[in-house]
Amino acid sequence: MASSTPYTVRWGIMATGWIAEMFSKDLLTNPATRDVHDVRHEIVAVASSSAKERADEFITKIDGPSTAKTYGSYHELVADPDVDIVYIATPHSHHFQNAMLALEAGKNVLCEKALTVTASQARKLVDKAREKNLFFMEAVWTRYFPISIKVRELLASGAIGNVYRAVADLSFNNDAPEGKVTFKDSHRMVNIDLAGGALLDLGIYSLTWVFQALYHVQPEKKKESPKVAAAINKYHTGADETTSIIVQFPKHRSQGVALTSLRIGTDVDGHNSGGPAIRIQGSGGEIQVMGPAYRPLQYKVIKKDGGGQVEVVDCPIPKDPTRDWGHGMFWEADECARCLRDGKKESETLPWSESIVIMEVMEEALRQGGVEYPELIATDVFDAQSSLNTGKR
Numbered sequence: 348m349a350s351s352t353p354y355t356v357r358w359g360i361m362a363t364g365w366i367a368e369m370f371s372k373d374l375l376t377n378p379a380t381r382d383v384h385d386v387r388h389e390i391v392a393v394a395s396s397s398a399k400e401r402a403d404e405f406i407t408k409i410d411g412p413s414t415a416k417t418y419g420s421y422h423e424l425v426a427d428p429d430v431d432i433v434y435i436a437t438p439h440s441h442h443f444q445n446a447m448l449a450l451e452a453g454k455n456v457l458c459e460k461a462l463t464v465t466a467s468q469a470r471k472l473v474d475k476a477r478e479k480n481l482f483f484m485e486a487v488w489t490r491y492f493p494i495s496i497k498v499r500e501l502l503a504s505g506a507i508g509n510v511y512r513a514v515a516d517l518s519f520n521n522d523a524p525e526g527k528v529t530f531k532d533s534h535r536m537v538n539i540d541l542a543g544g545a546l547l548d549l550g551i552y553s554l555t556w557v558f559q560a561l562y563h564v565q566p567e568k569k570k571e572s573p574k575v576a577a578a579i580n581k582y583h584t585g586a587d588e589t590t591s592i593i594v595q596f597p598k599h600r601s602q603g604v605a606l607t608s609l610r611i612g613t614d615v616d617g618h619n620s621g622g623p624a625i626r627i628q629g630s631g632g633e634i635q636v637m638g639p640a641y642r643p644l645q646y647k648v649i650k651k652d653g654g655g656q657v658e659v660v661d662c663p664i665p666k667d668p669t670r671d672w673g674h675g676m677f678w679e680a681d682e683c684a685r686c687l688r689d690g691k692k693e694s695e696t697l698p699w700s701e702s703i704v705i706m707e708v709m710e711e712a713l714r715q716g717g718v719e720y721p722e723l724i725a726t727d728v729f730d731a732q733s734s735l736n737t738g739k740r
């Protein structure tokens with residue numbers, strides 16, 4: 348029989364930027380407001396690589412607990428004995444070194460997407476987690492949404508027959524005059540030194556849907572790494588600005604198309620007039636998911652023999668009324684808590700092997716498009732004193 352006392356996870360937050368704020372505010376919501384009663388979350392420490400004061404300000408900004416310890420370095424955070432799991436919210440460039448720093452220190456890790464810059468880095472992190480017997484997960488929050496769970500269930504149950512194709516897009520219109528985009532060259536979205544680019548930041552969600560539809564739902568023995576064909580337009584910084592990938596799963600006769608761009612928007616007018624962001628097509632029908640691909644709130648099921656009837660299902664994200672907050676990242680946090688409680692080292696919803704295959708696809712696409720990242724961020728050699736860990740910029 349399940350215990351009536353919820354299992355508590357004590358989080359350490361690494362970095363104090365935008366997504367760290369979103370995630371931390373979600374951790375602070377009351378789980379009961381999403382009908383979760385078996386796990387709960389505490390923020391026990393926050394670290395900024397630049398200054399302890401930034402971590403102090405962060406706690407104020409999120410209306411966090413005054414008991415949380417604040418650090419001016421990532422090294423101090425991973426050494427804190429009260430931290431059960433470290434949430435890594437730094438740019439892509441930093442993930443390998445930061446995650447390895449935490450794993451080496453014996454900490455469980457939830458690391459923001461994209462997991463790493465290269466597939467080799469991802470494999471090394473998984474090897475380290477295995478060696479140290481630690482929990483490790485890529486923070487692809489969308490996978491833990493009830494809408495994703497429902498769509499996977501529908502696909503697995505054969506609701507649309509044999510699934511042969513998935514087309515997914517996550518693009519934003521950041522077009523600007525004279526060939527520019529609206530981001531400054533130094534911004535993490537386009538800065539090659541921070542592993543910027545549409546694919547690692549946005550295209551990973553398009554691939555997430557392609558993989559949820561065509562790969563994840565396959566029985567383990569039938570899973571196959573896809574063939575990859577990619578077209579990439581590079582921005583003047585060297586990062587990719589528009590990337591289109593076709594993945595082909597020959598044994599399953601299925602194909603996925605993953606699209607991303609910083610030039611045109613999936614949602615043309617901000618009202619979803621452009622139609623679904625994701626189309627999953629099977630022999631017996633189609634499932635459409637309304638975007639954005641990272642935070643979808645509605646899906647439709649269209650049956651081949653449905654006589655024109657379309658099932659439309661809304662999947663809203665619950666808010667904690669006390670804090671007036673609910674972004675949707677709490678579901679992945681709940682998954683981490685349950686895995687820690689149950690002694691699991693990886694999440695079945697995004698197993699290590701799947702994160703690695705997706706990193707391999709992105710690496711191959713970037714190779715075909717001629718995108719190259721600097722050695723400092725592409726190396727798979729861990730260095731605790733790397734500037735990516737010490738913050739000495």
Ligand SMILES: NC(=O)C1=CN([C@@H]2O[C@H](COP(=O)(O)OP(=O)(O)OC[C@H]3O[C@@H](n4cnc5c(N)ncnc54)[C@H](OP(=O)(O)O)[C@@H]3O)[C@@H](O)[C@H]2O)C=CC1
Nearest residue numbers: 362363364365366367395396397436437438439459460461
């Ligand atoms: N799941 C989701 O919905 C989203 C995920 N993300 C992911 O989260 C990660 C961070 O994105 P986001 O929060 O938007 O980025 P921000 O630029 O807002 O924050 C990044 C933080 O990383 C730390 N950092 C350390 N070194 C550097 C450096 N050289 N340059 C910039 N920042 C540095 C800083 O914190 P400090 O100084 O305190 O150490 C900074 O505040 C990315 O991997 C991104 O893909 C982003 C947005 C949404």
Ligand SMILES: O=C1OC[C@@H](O)[C@H](O)[C@H]1O
Nearest residue numbers: 366460536548549552641
């Ligand atoms: O993960 C993300 O989802 C939302 C986007 O706006 C953001 O750039 C990206 O990092």
